[in-house]
Amino acid sequence: KLRKENMVSIVVHKPSFSYPSVSSSSMKKKPRHHQQLKQQRQNQYDNNGFTSLSFTKPSPTPILIGKQSIHRTKLEALDSVITDLETSAQKGISFSEPEIFASLLETCYSLRAIDHGVRVHHLIPPYLLRNNLGISSKLVRLYASCGYTEVAHEVFDRMSKRELSPFAWNSLISGYAELGQYEDALALYFQMAEDGVKPDRFTFPRVLKACAGIGSIQIGDAIHRDLVKAGFGYDVYVLNALVDMYAKCGDIVKGRNVFDMIPHKDYVSWNSMLTGYLHHGLLLEALDIFRLMVQDGIEPDKVAISSVLARVLSFKHGRQLHGWVIRRGIEWELSVANALIVFYSKRGQLGQACFIFDQMPERDTVSWNAILSAHSKDSNGLKYFEQMQRANARLDGITFVSVLSICANTGMIQVGERLFSLMSKEYGIDPKMEHYACMVNLYGRAGMVEEAYSMIVQEMGFEAGPTVWGALLYACYLHGNADIGEVAAQHLFELEPDNEHNFELLMRIYSKAKRAEDVERVRQMMVDRGLET
Known part of the structure; x- marks a missing residue:
């Protein structure tokens, strides 16, 4: 047993499902449709995480509670529990309770603690990993979400009864899509169909992201038909991903048709359509969506505003948008202020760009690079570079492109040579x-x-x-x-x-x-x- 004096606080979650043992594969295989999709390539929504998959949300069960936990971070608590388990295992004490491993894997996933997850993996009895779909699925999710898709697929291939839930499939599809391995993600989706696994509302956004990645409108149309047949033709979460896919695959008209079908549009719905129009250079349509978005009571966030400002062509429209953000009190949001600097500098309004920069309550590297770029033909821009150095701001490759351009345009040979040398010798930028x-x-x-x-x-x-x-x-x-x-x-x-x-x-x-x-x-x-x- 674990020593009471070493116990720390951690939340342990009840496993979602547990299934009896069946035979499983022992070899990691590429999805069967991988080569087929590569050949076709030649002729989103929330894809950054896996928090909304098919398993029910675990309920917390407090065990391993100690008084020391208040003073520890979650990662320290996790590390302490795993260390205790490893110490016990070395003494021949084994643990077969799935609740312990389900909780630890859930915590590793939420903290993105892949190193700790590997340690937990080594502690899980092989028979439990083979026979418990919930445990193995959580392990696949952890590896896939941290970019270890090869390891995730090895675990996936050893799973028993994986056809009973799309959870692990979704995790692996999303992992491939996040790494840009779109053919693998799509091939896995088609393998789901072959193996009789029923996709859910979390499968389609991930597959549609992969489809957008390879830019195949034909495959996109096929997936559209699949999701309608599966009963998700009016699911906002799925339709938002469909809008994004059509926009990225080049069919903005179909994207708008899907957008118009969404009965209760949320922020992602509007933003998907807005960014789709901006991506295609359809600025008037994007501004119209922006206006309708506001009328619908959806406040565009700083990313949407910055995207519009970055592409707006009309000085009048840009000024109106500037007035709108002032009325909303968000003119000093970093991304918005940075976009305003770029907007005014591109239109020759250097004084206005400098005014915004000088009034900013905080600045990041993008802010400094924007004001340096605004002075590309003005030697006074180097004064901002000196200020940037004094402020200990992070200089990057774009910073030096800007200052070297200033030197080139103003004929400052020796200064340019010094800065070029400084870039690699002092700042380590090749x-x-x-x-x-x-x-x-x-x-x-x-x-x-x-x-x-x-x-x-x-x-x-x-x-x-x-x-x-x-x-x-x-x-x-x-x-x-x-x-x-x-x-x-x-x-x-x-x-x-x-x-x-x-x-x-x-x-x-x-x-x-x-x-x-x-x-x-x-x-x-x-x-x-x-x-x-």
Whole structure:
């Protein structure tokens, strides 16, 4: 028995189901439809958790209670109980009560304590794991929700009577979908049908997320038919996921038709439709949904507001939205204020952007990056960078793209070189493609074309992309360097064979150099490739 003096407080949950032993598989297999779905790929709702699956919610049963628990965190309490169980197991004392393991797995899941979950897994008697569907299902959920889908599938394949409940299936489908393994998620859904497992209202949103991930409208339509046949054609939770799927698969009209069918729309319903329209660039329709949403008594949250602000084209609409958030008292929500800075800076209202930034009660890295980007052609932007350093804000790769762009646009060569060195040496940020593009632009604009070319061929640790070679080609155009321009253009012709701008820029370089034959040669290349001249 566990020593009373070492007992701590933890909630133990009664298991949802327990089933007798049956034979089970011992090998982990890919879903049978995996290859079929991969071939088809070639020709949401709440997906971050697994809190609403098919098992009834466990009821708490207080055991292992001690006076020390008040001063302990839940994780410390969990660790203490598992340690006591491990100590007892080493002494030959075994535990077969499913309530203990059900509770521990539930706690590990709620705390996302995967390391503790592995320890619990090792303590569960093999026969109990084979015979108790509730325990094995909770273990599958824990592994899948923490991204360990391979281990989850191994446990899943050893489960007995798994066809009696979709709980473990839902968990594994969701785990695959969260990791972007959409074909595996969909294949598992089709295997459910083959094995006679009846899907529930929590199955379909997860499968629809996977369908949206591969962008298959055909599979989406098939799942739509399945959920209607299963009796979930008017379930708001399922219909919200259906709206999101159609929007992401490119059929916004079907998405709107499903949206209009929802009898009692909740926040997710409206937000799914709003983000769908924004995703397709249908701003007027998105603003109309936003207006109807407010009229329906649903307050858009900061994420929805920020999404609209980020895409609004009309200065009038943006100002109206700014007034609306002021009236709601949410203008200083971080994501909203950040979006307002970007909105005003893109429309040349730098003073208004600075005013919002200066008045913000708190700032994050996005705030600083937004104001730095707003000053991309103004050397005063570096003052904000210095403030950012003094504030001990977290600098990231985007921060340095912004400050290097300021240096390039204002001709501050030495400052740019210092910042580029500082990025990796002091902040541990490895230069990416966009940082090298900034440096090439920095040197190129200053007429240091050979230095720009040298950075590409000697300093970059990976193949340069179109942004880097494009910056070099433009520098060659500005400063009339036909030799290096030819090299840059040749790389661009391979990387972007249909980009007319690269051909036209090279023709201008040749034209400046009085090389009429080369101009005609490039023009003929464009004709041969079917490009306009």
